[in-house]
Amino acid sequence: MTSPIHDSPVVLPEENAPSQRNDKERRLTISGVIAWIVALIFFAPIFWIFLAALKTDNTILAYPPKFIFTPTLENFAALITKPNVGLYFFNSVFLSVGSVAIAIVVSYLAAYSFSRFKPAGTDFLMFLLLSTRFVPAAAFVIPFFQLFGILNFKDTYVGLLIFYVMFSVPFSVWILKGFIDGVSQRFDETGLVNGASRAHVIFKVVLPQVKPGLVAAFVFNIIFVWNEFLFNFQLGGRNTSTIPVALFTSLYDGGATNWPYVASLGTAYVLPLAILIFFFQKYLLVGMTFGTVRGEV
Amino acid sequence: MSSSSAPSSVASRLEEGIPAPAPPRAKSKKTWWSWGLLVPVLVFFILMNVIPTIWMLGLSFYNYTLTSAGDPQFIGMDNYTQLAGAGPLWLSLGRTFTFMVLAVAIQTVLGAVVGYLFWKSNKVPGRRLALTLLFTPMILTPLSSGLFWRLMLDPVFGVINYFVELVGLEKIDFTTDATLAFPAVLVVDSWMWIPFMALMTLAALGSVPKAELEAAQVDNLSFWQRLVHVIIPAGKFIIILGILLRTIDVFKTMDLVYLMTNGGPGDRTELIAVALYRLAFKSFNLGYSSALAVLLLFIAIALTSIYLFVLNLRSRREAENA
Amino acid sequence: MADVRVDGISKYFGDFGAVKEVSTVFEEGTVTVLLGPSGCGKTTLMRMIVGLETPTTGSVMIGDTDVTRVPTNKRQIGMVFQYPVIYRGTTVARNLELPLVAAKMDSAARKKRIDEMAEIIGLTDVLETNVDRLDNAGRQKVAVAREVARQPEVLLFDEPITNVDLTSKLELKRSLKQLFTELRQTIIYVTHDQTEAMSLADKIALMNTGRIVQLDAPRVVYDRPDDVFAGWFLGSPGMNFLRTGFVVEGSSLHSPLLASPIPVGAEAQHATTMGIRPEQLTASLDEQPDHVRAEIVDKAITIGGRMLLGVKVQDLEIKAVVEHDIGKNASSSIWIKLPQENLHLFDAHDRKIEAGLQSVG
Numbered sequence: 001m002t003s004p005i006h007d008s009p010v011v012l013p014e015e016n017a018p019s020q021r022n023d024k025e026r027r028l029t030i031s032g033v034i035a036w037i038v039a040l041i042f043f044a045p046i047f048w049i050f051l052a053a054l055k056t057d058n059t060i061l062a063y064p065p066k067f068i069f070t071p072t073l074e075n076f077a078a079l080i081t082k083p084n085v086g087l088y089f090f091n092s093v094f095l096s097v098g099s100v101a102i103a104i105v106v107s108y109l110a111a112y113s114f115s116r117f118k119p120a121g122t123d124f125l126m127f128l129l130l131s132t133r134f135v136p137a138a139a140f141v142i143p144f145f146q147l148f149g150i151l152n153f154k155d156t157y158v159g160l161l162i163f164y165v166m167f168s169v170p171f172s173v174w175i176l177k178g179f180i181d182g183v184s185q186r187f188d189e190t191g192l193v194n195g196a197s198r199a200h201v202i203f204k205v206v207l208p209q210v211k212p213g214l215v216a217a218f219v220f221n222i223i224f225v226w227n228e229f230l231f232n233f234q235l236g237g238r239n240t241s242t243i244p245v246a247l248f249t250s251l252y253d254g255g256a257t258n259w260p261y262v263a264s265l266g267t268a269y270v271l272p273l274a275i276l277i278f279f280f281q282k283y284l285l286v287g288m289t290f291g292t293v294r295g296e297v
Numbered sequence: 298m299s300s301s302s303a304p305s306s307v308a309s310r311l312e313e314g315i316p317a318p319a320p321p322r323a324k325s326k327k328t329w330w331s332w333g334l335l336v337p338v339l340v341f342f343i344l345m346n347v348i349p350t351i352w353m354l355g356l357s358f359y360n361y362t363l364t365s366a367g368d369p370q371f372i373g374m375d376n377y378t379q380l381a382g383a384g385p386l387w388l389s390l391g392r393t394f395t396f397m398v399l400a401v402a403i404q405t406v407l408g409a410v411v412g413y414l415f416w417k418s419n420k421v422p423g424r425r426l427a428l429t430l431l432f433t434p435m436i437l438t439p440l441s442s443g444l445f446w447r448l449m450l451d452p453v454f455g456v457i458n459y460f461v462e463l464v465g466l467e468k469i470d471f472t473t474d475a476t477l478a479f480p481a482v483l484v485v486d487s488w489m490w491i492p493f494m495a496l497m498t499l500a501a502l503g504s505v506p507k508a509e510l511e512a513a514q515v516d517n518l519s520f521w522q523r524l525v526h527v528i529i530p531a532g533k534f535i536i537i538l539g540i541l542l543r544t545i546d547v548f549k550t551m552d553l554v555y556l557m558t559n560g561g562p563g564d565r566t567e568l569i570a571v572a573l574y575r576l577a578f579k580s581f582n583l584g585y586s587s588a589l590a591v592l593l594l595f596i597a598i599a600l601t602s603i604y605l606f607v608l609n610l611r612s613r614r615e616a617e618n619a
Numbered sequence: 620m621a622d623v624r625v626d627g628i629s630k631y632f633g634d635f636g637a638v639k640e641v642s643t644v645f646e647e648g649t650v651t652v653l654l655g656p657s658g659c660g661k662t663t664l665m666r667m668i669v670g671l672e673t674p675t676t677g678s679v680m681i682g683d684t685d686v687t688r689v690p691t692n693k694r695q696i697g698m699v700f701q702y703p704v705i706y707r708g709t710t711v712a713r714n715l716e717l718p719l720v721a722a723k724m725d726s727a728a729r730k731k732r733i734d735e736m737a738e739i740i741g742l743t744d745v746l747e748t749n750v751d752r753l754d755n756a757g758r759q760k761v762a763v764a765r766e767v768a769r770q771p772e773v774l775l776f777d778e779p780i781t782n783v784d785l786t787s788k789l790e791l792k793r794s795l796k797q798l799f800t801e802l803r804q805t806i807i808y809v810t811h812d813q814t815e816a817m818s819l820a821d822k823i824a825l826m827n828t829g830r831i832v833q834l835d836a837p838r839v840v841y842d843r844p845d846d847v848f849a850g851w852f853l854g855s856p857g858m859n860f861l862r863t864g865f866v867v868e869g870s871s872l873h874s875p876l877l878a879s880p881i882p883v884g885a886e887a888q889h890a891t892t893m894g895i896r897p898e899q900l901t902a903s904l905d906e907q908p909d910h911v912r913a914e915i916v917d918k919a920i921t922i923g924g925r926m927l928l929g930v931k932v933q934d935l936e937i938k939a940v941v942e943h944d945i946g947k948n949a950s951s952s953i954w955i956k957l958p959q960e961n962l963h964l965f966d967a968h969d970r971k972i973e974a975g976l977q978s979v980g
Contacts, residue, residue, distance in 0.1 A: 031417040032421030032422075035424075042488065048456060110335050113332075117328075119332060130604075136549040141574070166341045248556070262444060281428060295535075525708075526708065
């Protein structure tokens with residue numbers, strides 16, 4: 001180290017090449033203003049529901065529609081005191097978090113195998129997995145309806161949990177395989193050569209390096225399960241209904257639509273999604289393409 | 298996708314008459330791991346996909362209606378022959394196709410415009426919030442979108458009709474109007490999915506190498522020259538994938554239509570997935586609707602193949618250019 | 620053709636100053652190579668000249684026009700990027716043609732210009748080939764031809780041969796050299812590779828930590844470095860520097876490395892660092908009257924087949940590049956001489972001191 005051949009008396013510049021630094025300066029341009037207007041237009045229908053949630057029954061049904069009114073939180077107060085609303089929220093959270101957690105563990109193992117061992121039929125299985133997400137949900141409702149009847153799975157957490165695990169697996173496998181492919185095999189080999197077990201390599205070497213994939217899979221599968229309607233509607237029941245089903249059934253609740261209820265429940269349904277999109281925007285692309293396209297926006 | 302390792306497998310060696318050497322221990326351990334790790338997914342897959350698919354295939358050969366008494370009867374291909382002759386279903390398949398072409402075209406073009414707009418304004422203050430507002434429609438379950446739009450489209454107190462009257466027209470009941478129901482569904486579908494195509498456009502534009510864009514700027518290339526020689530060559534695959542995903546999604550479109558118009562008025566907005574759902578849960582003709590489900594399954598598999606084909610094409614092209 | 624002047628130009632990314640208050644002139648018809656280690660600000664300076672980066676302070680002039688606020692596409696500058704940029708999905712000829720179309724040149728003139736360019740750069744055979752099929756070297760040639768064909772006021776090159784494979788590098792460098800000689804254009808060429816700089820430059824502008832350290836002909840930068848950095852960065856290995864082990868008494872310089880004191884000018888009083896290039900000291904296997912004996916502590920072979928030695932006189936260690944025979948046969952010690960004309964003195968700010976050393980040589 002102290003060899004005179006290799007020392008250097010000069011302080012080198014910072015290694016961070018300036019061209020890689022982003023000029024983060026904010027600028028409001030004409031296109032920027034138009035972009036904001038477009039965003040607001042797209043959000044307007046949802047904003048209208050937010051407004052409705054803050055209106056009284058009469059104000060919602062008023063014609064001409066009221067744009068300026070005294071906001072009230074009584075719809076939300078009513079929502080909380082409604083008997084089943086707590087259950088719907090619990091079901092939505094429990095089914096999504098529970099099934100996605102299981103799905104990610106299961107998918108990670110499979111993705112590791114697909115990425116590293118490439119067993120015969122890997123391509124075909126990956127293809128089949130993806131295709132299950134591309135089939136109209138209605139096509140599978142009948143067999144599930146009957147199978148769940150036979151297995152006594154209808155309106156049970158076990159049944160729906162198992163269903164949503166499989167619902168979340170294809171996307172998870174696709175995205176995690178992509179991320180594991182991005183981790184060099186040299187890591188695995190170094191670990192194994194150094195005497196680590198395969199399990200150690202899987203969980204202690206590779207797993208920490210695919211965290212973004214795990215986060216993306218987790219967030220977006222939660223969203224997908226949170227949003228799932230048809231199967232919960234057909235296979236669930238009064239015990240296991242989630243928010244979308246509650247929204248739907250409230251529509252025909254006793255003839256006329258209970259708009260204050262729909263609007264406040266709808267708001268409570270949308271807000272968590274919007275917040276997730278805000279914080280996990282960089283995973284949106286991979287999420288919306290079922291893990292097949294990666295990149296940032 | 299990489300090719301499988303089949304040729305070196307023990308089975309193929311035996312077929313070729315080559316005596317299989319004793320597999321080294323490491324190899325068999327690897328095989329054990331490779332399949333062991335797959336077991337959980339395979340269990341779920343068999344339980345939740347393979348069995349229902351076989352069940353569905355089986356059902357499609359039976360005459361089985363929930364509302365009529367009596368056991369299901371095996372009728373062979375009858376459901377399929379009936380399907381081939383079912384005018385209304387082919388109509389709704391055609392309608393789905395029309396809807397698909399219109400929706401995908403509108404959403405691709407407008408999505409590209411919106412995406413380009415946001416790409417140009419990558420330094421706008423609050424860009425992340427603006428994108429959140431833009432992207433929220435596509436993240437909603439279509440059911441809730443349908444619901445939200447019902448509030449706006451309501452013939453009595455809907456805010457859209459307020460604007461309709463403002464421009465001097467009479468109130469319209471969009472969802473039950475024979476000519477306007479289809480466009481209304483198309484508009485709401487586009488509201489949901491233009492943001493998606495904008496997202497894909499942003500990704501496509503983001504995949505254009507920065508130096509190429511800068512070179513085009515230095516060379517003072519026109520907008521069209523940039524589009525044709527810089528942006529499209531780099532971004533086309535992502536756009537094509539977006540178009541394919543939208544195409545696949547149109548075949549799946551059910552809840553939105555179900556909630557907005559329930560396929561009506563008459564069958565004006567009955568897309569194929571809606572028709573299937575109606576068959577299964579309104580007329581309870583399980584055998585016949587399963588036959589239709591099998592047909593849709595094949596369409597989905599075909600579309601998936603096309604999708605993966607493009608995906609592979611893209612990764613191969615990227616590997617070549619790397 | 621025009622010269623390029625930057626005046627008090629800076630670029631700050633947050634608190635980080637990539638380029639700091641640089642004022643200089645890139646002369647008309649001259650190849651100026653911006654040389655420096657990665658991160659020194661040379662690329663940022665170039666990007667401000669072409670307009671891809673907005674300066675935080677200062678201005679850019681091309682000829683008599685202030686272009687600081689002029690968008691890139693109106694600046695009459697051609698630029699070749701590090702990453703070979705081609706316009707995909709079309710032929711080489713069409714690549715050269717696109718900017719000319721954008722510049723509204725008529726088709727006969729375009730054709731003539733393209734054929735000329737192809738001839739000069741050696742693309743005539745591939746004019747109708749799809750650019751996607753070319754390798755990186757070929758693509759970079761297309762990019763060079765395209766920018767030259769536009770006949771801009773100024774041509775910029777941002778490390779153009781970095782992304783080309785080793786065998787094509789030499790060839791591309793040679794054709795660039797030839798092209799530069801023929802063009803007599805105002806050219807600014809960014810690189811971190813000193814041999815590239817030495818062979819292509821009329822002038823080298825050496826940059827470090829956001830500033831231009833020295834702007835001179837290559838030989839001058841090498842022989843008479845303006846500061847410690849210039850001495851160290853040019854040459855392989857760079858100059859030896861001694862912070863201790865020498866004293867200036869009156870008008871003479873004393874050091875254990877010197878057989879006898881050397882006369883120096885009054886300025887030498889302020890010297891805190893003494894420098895000598897490893898390849899510019901003289902070495903001998905046998906005792907010589909004006910040489911000192913040095914102990915060998917390290918040995919390595921250089922690319923040129925000469926020997927790089929680490930030698931030590933008392934506790935002063937320096938590098939020495941010597942002829943192979945001498946290096947190989949030397950066992951534990953060697954006789955060295957530091958010729959007066961090759962010695963350099965620097966002050967506490969690492970700037971060169973004119974001490975009359977070179978005038979003797």
